[in-house]
Amino acid sequence: MTVRVLAFPLGLLVLFLAVSVYGAATTPGNENFKAKWADWLRSHHAAFVVNPLEQWYYNSQAPAKGAPQRPSTGSRRPPPT
Numbered sequence: 001m002t003v004r005v006l007a008f009p010l011g012l013l014v015l016f017l018a019v020s021v022y023g024a025a026t027t028p029g030n031e032n033f034k035a036k037w038a039d040w041l042r043s044h045h046a047a048f049v050v051n052p053l054e055q056w057y058y059n060s061q062a063p064a065k066g067a068p069q070r071p072s073t074g075s076r077r078p079p080p081t
Contacts, residue, residue, distance in 0.1 A: 020037065020040060020041055020044070020046070021037065023040050023044070024036040024037035024039075024040040024041075027039070027040060038050045038054065
């Protein structure tokens with residue numbers, strides 16, 4: 001009995017993951033798969049899953065405080081002619 005109780009939610013989770021991966025993989029566009037999957041999940045009411053994971057990822061990849069900043073290439077002006 002307990003195996004069935006645990007198997008049903010696990011089966012639903014696997015089904016949800018399979019549908020979401022397929023939906024993201026077949027979405028047209030030139031973004032990478034991770035971006036498409038996050039967008040697909042958000043557009044199908046699963047932002048509550050994506051947003052905390054994305055926030056954790058960006059916080060863990062943030063540069064150290066006081067780290068030297070790379071110069072941006074877009075702010076340089078071309079030399080005068």
